[in-house]
Amino acid sequence: MSGVRHASILAIAVSAGMVVSAAAQAPIQLGPAPTPPAPSAPAPKPAAKPAPRKPAPTQAAPAAPLAPAPTEARGEPDLAYGAFQRGYYLTAFSIATQRVEERKDVKAMTLLGELYANGLGVEHNDKKAAEWYRLAADRGDREAMFALAMFHLGGRAGPANREQGAKLLAAAAKLGHAASAYDLGLIYIEGQLFPQDFARAAELFRSAAQVGYPEAQYALATLYKEGRGVPKDLAEAGRLLAAASLADHTEAQVEYAIALFNGSGVPRNEPVAAALLKKAARKGNAIAQNRLANVLAVGRGLPADLVEAIKWHIIAKAGGVSDIPLDAFVAKQTPEVRAAAEKAAKPWLDAIKEAREQRS
Numbered sequence: 001m002s003g004v005r006h007a008s009i010l011a012i013a014v015s016a017g018m019v020v021s022a023a024a025q026a027p028i029q030l031g032p033a034p035t036p037p038a039p040s041a042p043a044p045k046p047a048a049k050p051a052p053r054k055p056a057p058t059q060a061a062p063a064a065p066l067a068p069a070p071t072e073a074r075g076e077p078d079l080a081y082g083a084f085q086r087g088y089y090l091t092a093f094s095i096a097t098q099r100v101e102e103r104k105d106v107k108a109m110t111l112l113g114e115l116y117a118n119g120l121g122v123e124h125n126d127k128k129a130a131e132w133y134r135l136a137a138d139r140g141d142r143e144a145m146f147a148l149a150m151f152h153l154g155g156r157a158g159p160a161n162r163e164q165g166a167k168l169l170a171a172a173a174k175l176g177h178a179a180s181a182y183d184l185g186l187i188y189i190e191g192q193l194f195p196q197d198f199a200r201a202a203e204l205f206r207s208a209a210q211v212g213y214p215e216a217q218y219a220l221a222t223l224y225k226e227g228r229g230v231p232k233d234l235a236e237a238g239r240l241l242a243a244a245s246l247a248d249h250t251e252a253q254v255e256y257a258i259a260l261f262n263g264s265g266v267p268r269n270e271p272v273a274a275a276l277l278k279k280a281a282r283k284g285n286a287i288a289q290n291r292l293a294n295v296l297a298v299g300r301g302l303p304a305d306l307v308e309a310i311k312w313h314i315i316a317k318a319g320g321v322s323d324i325p326l327d328a329f330v331a332k333q334t335p336e337v338r339a340a341a342e343k344a345a346k347p348w349l350d351a352i353k354e355a356r357e358q359r360s
């Protein structure tokens with residue numbers, strides 16, 4: 001449930017030397033590999049930031065649900081969480097407050113923390129959010145434990161306290177909270193708070209992967225691919241990548257596509273590989289864009305398309321993935337083909353430029 005949900009800790013796998021985005025190092029066998037960008041950690045996102053302060057809330061503008069609504073022990077629907085899922089935050093706040101006052105309802109405490117943490121229905125207030133999360137965590141709510149852990153790790157509950165954050169992650173992981181197990185695994189890979197332990201990280205990733213957590217499936221696949229903490233097993237890596245890919249994990253889609261294209265641990269299937277590359281490319285993954293350009297240039301898995309190949313090459317270069325052989329390929333095409341590709345790439349280039357300006 002937590003809106004502080006998976007704001008993973010730090011780019012710790014990079015600092016530990018763990019290359020999780022192995023797609024950058026596993027070229028489709030069409031010629032020399034392109035120069036990859038720096039690798040990234042296994043799906044960690046920047047530390048959670050407070051949601052923008054909102055004006056006086058209304059009952060309009062429902063938000064997408066974050067998770068399945070919990071139910072009361074007696075089987076009654078959780079009306080507070082139901083209102084939260086539909087975006088009726090004032091109603092959710094009112095019902096949750098009543099539930100706490102009348103029943104000391106733990107899930108309602110967590111929900112109140114969620115509302116304060118994100119400024120939904122109430123003024124954003126990290127201090128109150130942490131208080132509600134702490135009350136619920138002390139009563140055994142794993143969602144509250146995870147949310148409070150993220151507060152400690154991100155310095156939203158006062159000075160950052162990684163020891164307390166890790167302790168809460170461990171407690172939530174024992175209760176089956178997948179994101180907590182995954183984040184705790186990253187801490188073991190980092191090797192700063194605890195001694196570096198890839199085997200322990202693999203155990204934690206596995207516990208989360210088994211309940212369908214795609215980030216953990218992807219991270220565990222990388223460990224199997226590299227033989228770190230587990231025996232090297234390309235078939236198991238492929239199985240996990242397939243599962244994460246099916247869950248729309250972009251980096252997993254790229255690596256699984258490359259495995260399918262090259263027959264690494266999985267049966268070779270160029271059409272499916274090309275389809276996955278196209279899907280990931282459209283989501284903005286520069287490695288997928290580069291590999292798709294290669295596929296389209298030679299017509300493997302997809303019909304050859306010079307304009308589309310050059311378009312994706314241009315976009316991938318703007319995203320930081322260079323490819324000298326493709327540069328030479330582009331130089332051989334007619335001015336008309338290059339002009340058409342540049343025109344097709346322009347909306348993407350404009351969007352990339354705008355995104356960079358917003359970040360600066």
